[in-house]
Amino acid sequence: MLEIRNLVVSINNKQILNGINLTVDAGQVHAIMGPNGSGKSTLAYVLAGHPSYTVTAGEILYEEKNLLAMAPEDRARAGIFLAFQYPVEIPGVSNAYFLKAAVNEIRKRRGLEEYDAMEFLELLKEKTRIVEMDPALMNRMVNEGFSGGEKKRNEILQMAVLEPKLAILDETDSGLDIDALRIVANGINKLRSPNNAIIAVTHYQRLLDYVIPDFVHVLFNGRIIKSGGKELAFELEAKGYDWTKDRSETTQTEIV
Amino acid sequence: MGSNPLIRDLTSREYKFGFVTEIEADAAPRGLNEDTIRLISSKKKEPEFMLEWRLKAYRHWLTLVEPKWASVHYPKIDYQDIIYYSAPKTKSDGPQSLDEVDPELLATYEKLGVPLKEREILAGVAVDAVFDSVSVATTFKEKLAGMGIIFCSFSEAVRNFPDLVKKYLGTVVPYTDNFFAALNSAVFSDGSFCYIPKSVRCPMELSTYFRINAADSGQFERTLIIADEEANVSYLEGCTAPKRDKNQLHAAVVELIALNHAQIKYSTVQNWYAGDKEGKGGIYNFVTKRGKCLGKNSKISWTQVETGSAITWKYPSVILLGDNSVGEFYSVALTNHRQQADTGTKMIHIGQHTKSTIISKGISAGHGGNTYRGLVKILPNAAGARNYSQCDSLLIGNQCSANTFPYLEVQNSSSHLEHEASTSKISEAQLFYCKQRGISAENAVSMIVNGFCKEVFRKLPMEFAVEATKLLSVSLEGTVG
Numbered sequence: 261m262l263e264i265r266n267l268v269v270s271i272n273n274k275q276i277l278n279g280i281n282l283t284v285d286a287g288q289v290h291a292i293m294g295p296n297g298s299g300k301s302t303l304a305y306v307l308a309g310h311p312s313y314t315v316t317a318g319e320i321l322y323e324e325k326n327l328l329a330m331a332p333e334d335r336a337r338a339g340i341f342l343a344f345q346y347p348v349e350i351p352g353v354s355n356a357y358f359l360k361a362a363v364n365e366i367r368k369r370r371g372l373e374e375y376d377a378m379e380f381l382e383l384l385k386e387k388t389r390i391v392e393m394d395p396a397l398m399n400r401m402v403n404e405g406f407s408g409g410e411k412k413r414n415e416i417l418q419m420a421v422l423e424p425k426l427a428i429l430d431e432t433d434s435g436l437d438i439d440a441l442r443i444v445a446n447g448i449n450k451l452r453s454p455n456n457a458i459i460a461v462t463h464y465q466r467l468l469d470y471v472i473p474d475f476v477h478v479l480f481n482g483r484i485i486k487s488g489g490k491e492l493a494f495e496l497e498a499k500g501y502d503w504t505k506d507r508s509e510t511t512q513t514e515i516v
Numbered sequence: 517m518g519s520n521p522l523i524r525d526l527t528s529r530e531y532k533f534g535f536v537t538e539i540e541a542d543a544a545p546r547g548l549n550e551d552t553i554r555l556i557s558s559k560k561k562e563p564e565f566m567l568e569w570r571l572k573a574y575r576h577w578l579t580l581v582e583p584k585w586a587s588v589h590y591p592k593i594d595y596q597d598i599i600y601y602s603a604p605k606t607k608s609d610g611p612q613s614l615d616e617v618d619p620e621l622l623a624t625y626e627k628l629g630v631p632l633k634e635r636e637i638l639a640g641v642a643v644d645a646v647f648d649s650v651s652v653a654t655t656f657k658e659k660l661a662g663m664g665i666i667f668c669s670f671s672e673a674v675r676n677f678p679d680l681v682k683k684y685l686g687t688v689v690p691y692t693d694n695f696f697a698a699l700n701s702a703v704f705s706d707g708s709f710c711y712i713p714k715s716v717r718c719p720m721e722l723s724t725y726f727r728i729n730a731a732d733s734g735q736f737e738r739t740l741i742i743a744d745e746e747a748n749v750s751y752l753e754g755c756t757a758p759k760r761d762k763n764q765l766h767a768a769v770v771e772l773i774a775l776n777h778a779q780i781k782y783s784t785v786q787n788w789y790a791g792d793k794e795g796k797g798g799i800y801n802f803v804t805k806r807g808k809c810l811g812k813n814s815k816i817s818w819t820q821v822e823t824g825s826a827i828t829w830k831y832p833s834v835i836l837l838g839d840n841s842v843g844e845f846y847s848v849a850l851t852n853h854r855q856q857a858d859t860g861t862k863m864i865h866i867g868q869h870t871k872s873t874i875i876s877k878g879i880s881a882g883h884g885g886n887t888y889r890g891l892v893k894i895l896p897n898a899a900g901a902r903n904y905s906q907c908d909s910l911l912i913g914n915q916c917s918a919n920t921f922p923y924l925e926v927q928n929s930s931s932h933l934e935h936e937a938s939t940s941k942i943s944e945a946q947l948f949y950c951k952q953r954g955i956s957a958e959n960a961v962s963m964i965v966n967g968f969c970k971e972v973f974r975k976l977p978m979e980f981a982v983e984a985t986k987l988l989s990v991s992l993e994g995t996v997g
């Protein structure tokens with residue numbers, strides 16, 4: 261589904277990603293872990309097509325197509341979804357209105373009929389139930405005045421409505437209370453299917469207790485320095501990143 | 517955001533109403549002197565009092581200089597290079613019904629989306645269409661006449677209802693008011709007149725479509741609306757003008773008068789030609805609009821959506837004379853490319869417990885400049901007066917500008933004023949967020965702008981709100997890459 265080859269990325273002439281290789285197949289969940297500033301969000305943004313980043317080398321294939329040639333909105337319509345680490349507030353635009361516009365753009369692209377107001381409300385009702393979100397938030401402006409946790413939950417709600425093929429979750433678990441974490445994880449698991457893939461950026465093992473990954477990668481200084489199965493996350497939790505750093509010289513070749 | 521790859525420079529958008537209608541025009545020679553005024557007056561078969569008033573206004577105008585305090589910049593206007601009267605030629609003295617109206621004119625209205633016949637039947641809107649200077653056709657007149665409502669062209673009112681005109685003309689905007697009002701008073705060619713008798717609630721929205729057609733002609737319409745005691749009326753005004761390289765002057769005057777318990781709601785969607793993206797051509801829109809809440813418990817409400825014109829200079833105001841009277845001003849002003857707008861309102865509280873609300877939404881894109889200028893004045897006798905003002909600016913890109921000048925003059929300690937202001941910018945992060953959800957930048961901008969204007973659009977009559985929403989989207993086309 262997704263193939264990242266030797267990706268080098270810079271922002272403001274500062275190189276952040278130094279040659280990322282990663283293959284994600286349908287049905288898989290990949291967790292990406294790594295210290296602050298290692299480039300996790302950068303990778304997520306580049307996949308979504310953020311215009312501030314410059315790709316200086318490498319390529320990304322998404323469903324056999326050159327992803328880097330696609331506009332951000334086209335990537336979204338082709339099934340790529342990014343749950344933002346810091347969701348943006350959009351005053352004046354209600355959450356429900358925003359989501360309806362988004363889902364209909366995506367449906368248009370998929371050759372499906374657009375939802376009318378009634379159909380959409382039905383859908384929304386069902387999906388808000390999945391993430392146990394207060395329906396009152398639907399009539400509020402997009403993320404405006406939402407608590408940190410509400411914003412994160414709202415991202416997952418959007419994901420549930422938009423049904424992406426490739427969901428990139430950038431620290432969606434950060435800032436969630438224990439119950440919210442379980443609920444959000446549950447929402448993520450509902451999306452899991454043999455046809456979809458998830459890249460979950462996280463700092464904590466606890467999300468991965470619920471959303472069990474097929475692979476765990478450690479990103480350090482813009483490189484994936486270690487990859488493994490779900491056990492790797494436990495090891496990281498127990499030993500910290502220094503441990504991988506020490507071994508990074510010897511494990512470079514093990515990169516997926 | 518200049519370096520911002522999401523918000524690039526503006527591309528051109530087509531002005532949808534930029535066609536010219538080929539009609540033989542009956543025009544006055546270029547320039548302005550007392551003879552021009554006599555000609556206008558005689559063309560319109562006006563009674564003597566009207567000519568005298570015009571001449572007085574003209575003589576006063578000669579003593580005035582063009583105001584320069586507004587934040588708008590434009591080359592000097594040559595008032596002798598303007599044609600002050602231009603009427604489409606007709607076979608007889610004027611059309612008695614729609615069938616007699618020049619088919620080309622009617623076609624023009626079709627293009628504007630004002631098919632008179634259809635409107636008559638479908639929307640139930642009585643349209644008084646002002647084409648250049650003469651009122652072309654007035655629909656629904658009979659039905660309204662049955663209720664005692666007078667809705668006709670200003671010229672007709674001068675001939676048929678001289679007493680009403682004489683009684684109220686210039687009582688809200690005297691010809692001494694300002695330079696443009698004086699000019700208008702001297703040369704106004706036509707406009708609408710409306711009188712709603714006591715206790716009558718006008719059963720339909722009254723509507724006028726203005727259009728400037730002839731080249732080099734100025735448009736100087738004058739509108740007078742009187743709501744007698746307990747009367748109620750909602751009036752809509754839409755404006756378009758063809759695309760021309762030269763700037764054209766539009767100096768209108770609107771006077772509203774509300775007697776005891778009367779209510780007037782005046783809505784404008786202004787889409788005069790704005791000039792091209794380099795700022796060539798476009799309408800200079802210098803307009804004086806004012807209402808007087810003469811009676812107690814009366815209410816005057818202005819709603820405007822200003823998306824057109826190269827320059828907008830306009831301050832729809834309310835004089836709150838009657839006790840407990842209410843004044844409202846809801847405004848959306850959008851400037852794109854090289855457009856400049858200096859607009860706002862004046863709320864003059866004279867009566868006791870008078871109340872006013874000001875909601876102003878300014879949107880600047882491209883190199884547009886947008887200024888809100890408002891005055892809230894509370895006089896010593898206006899005990900318990902209240903005002904709430906909210907002025908918000910939204911910037912798209914970083915080459916545009918927004919200014920807010922709220923003036924307060926409070927001479928009464930029992931009054932209560934609240935003022936809120938905000939400036940925001942459509943950020944790259946917001947646009948990216950929308951795009952990541954599959955929404956194009958253009959739709960995202962239009963969604964955010966419409967959200968920004970919601971409070972004002974809510975005040976517009978239904979069909980106008982739809983039109984205004986579309987108009988904003990069209991006006992914003994090409995503001996983002």
Ligand SMILES: Nc1ncnc2c1ncn2[C@@H]1O[C@H](COP(=O)(O)OP(=O)(O)OP(=O)(O)O)[C@@H](O)[C@H]1O
Pocket residue numbers: 271272274276294295296297298299300301302303345
């Ligand atoms: N506009 C910018 N200019 C310069 N450096 C930047 C810019 N944006 C990001 N960076 C840098 O890029 C590096 C990677 O940032 P990124 O947000 O991808 O880290 P992260 O792994 O997601 O960190 P965290 O765990 O804290 O979220 C950081 O050192 C950051 O300071």
Ligand SMILES: [Mg+2]
Pocket residue numbers: 300301302345430431
């Ligand atoms: Mg991050």
